[in-house]
Amino acid sequence: MAPESFRVSTPGKLMLLGEHAVLSGSRCLVCAVNQRLNMTFKVRTDRRITITSSLGYYETDIDISEMPSDFRFILTALKTFKEQLNHGLDLKVESEFTPTVGLGSSAAVTAAVVGGLLQLVRDRWTLTDVFQVGLNVIRAVQGSGSGADLAAGIFGGILLYRSLPHEITPLPHIHPITVIYSGAKTPTTEVIKRVGTHSEKFPDLFHHIYSTMDKSVELAAAAIGQQDWIQFGELLNLNQGLMDAIGVSNRRLAEIIFDLRAHEGILGAKISGSGLGDCVVGLGETGQLGYEKLPLQMSKEGLRVD
Numbered sequence: 001m002a003p004e005s006f007r008v009s010t011p012g013k014l015m016l017l018g019e020h021a022v023l024s025g026s027r028c029l030v031c032a033v034n035q036r037l038n039m040t041f042k043v044r045t046d047r048r049i050t051i052t053s054s055l056g057y058y059e060t061d062i063d064i065s066e067m068p069s070d071f072r073f074i075l076t077a078l079k080t081f082k083e084q085l086n087h088g089l090d091l092k093v094e095s096e097f098t099p100t101v102g103l104g105s106s107a108a109v110t111a112a113v114v115g116g117l118l119q120l121v122r123d124r125w126t127l128t129d130v131f132q133v134g135l136n137v138i139r140a141v142q143g144s145g146s147g148a149d150l151a152a153g154i155f156g157g158i159l160l161y162r163s164l165p166h167e168i169t170p171l172p173h174i175h176p177i178t179v180i181y182s183g184a185k186t187p188t189t190e191v192i193k194r195v196g197t198h199s200e201k202f203p204d205l206f207h208h209i210y211s212t213m214d215k216s217v218e219l220a221a222a223a224i225g226q227q228d229w230i231q232f233g234e235l236l237n238l239n240q241g242l243m244d245a246i247g248v249s250n251r252r253l254a255e256i257i258f259d260l261r262a263h264e265g266i267l268g269a270k271i272s273g274s275g276l277g278d279c280v281v282g283l284g285e286t287g288q289l290g291y292e293k294l295p296l297q298m299s300k301e302g303l304r305v306d
Helices: 069-081 105-121 127-142 148-155 189-201 205-225 229-245 251-263
Strands: 004-016 027-043 048-053 056-061 091-097 158-165 167-169 177-181 266-272 279-284
Touching: 004 105, 004 148, 004 189, 004 205, 004 229, 004 279, 027 105, 027 148, 027 205, 048 069, 048 189, 056 069, 069 091, 091 105, 105 127, 105 148, 127 158, 148 158, 148 167, 148 177, 158 205, 177 251, 189 205, 205 229, 229 251, 229 266, 229 279, 251 266, 251 279
Parallel strands: 048 091
Antiparallel strands: 004 027, 027 091, 027 158, 048 056, 158 167, 177 279, 266 279
16 A cells, blocks of 8 residues: 555666667667656645646646646556546655656656556555556557666666567666767657658668667667676777768767867767757866866666655
8 A cells, every 4th residue: 555645766768779770679788877757746635636847747637638738747647547536645756857858758757657556556556567557658659669768767777678569678787877968859759750851862871770770779789788898898889880871870969979089088879869969978087178068967866666
């Protein structure tokens, strides 16, 4: 039985290798980071639902007749558990990261709300349960989604991940990183649409690119297992070339990447995320840079209930 008030905490994520290819069933590497999203659950005596977050305040009843866009992941999860809930909830969302920097805020909030609801309605549940329910929620909202962000927010660490068929393999080690936000973000759905249009013109070439991404993920996972970070960095650099080839790099990202690689201590650097903005991740740490570094490191900690 869950207490009347408790908190669920889940990390943000960074994509390391295999962006875009993962949407076609290839493998990727994704990691959790040390900035987290926290959701506090307080059981009410009536049937009202309140949500308080940086996006604002929303109140409804347990039947949830409307679905405002700012709270659609939370409300979709609540609708999934509607028949098992016999009381309302006060939900408070506090995040150490913003949606603008590509750390998987939608997946993190989904993991947190699903984990909390399972805590309320089941005597026993597993992280795999959170993932399976959470993926259904994300796909109900978005229509699709690989689930890589969600997996990182639940299991933590670096994961070898595949969506078709599902494969979630935690890898044993993590490494210091340097993360720089490019200053802009193109919506992921728009980037995916652009890549899709490009791939329709050159289907055979894109098949080979995605196959190369998949193979490099396999090699990178083996390198992590052996703590061969030099090879892992080389694979980051190689994959940046592949990201450029599918059309998701730009001048700003390229400048950051090459500046990072010029610094001692950086073993490799590439775009993290869908591209045309978002973040650049460098393997290793540097001193002063001409860019603002985000206070991010890889983290082994996944979803936690306090």
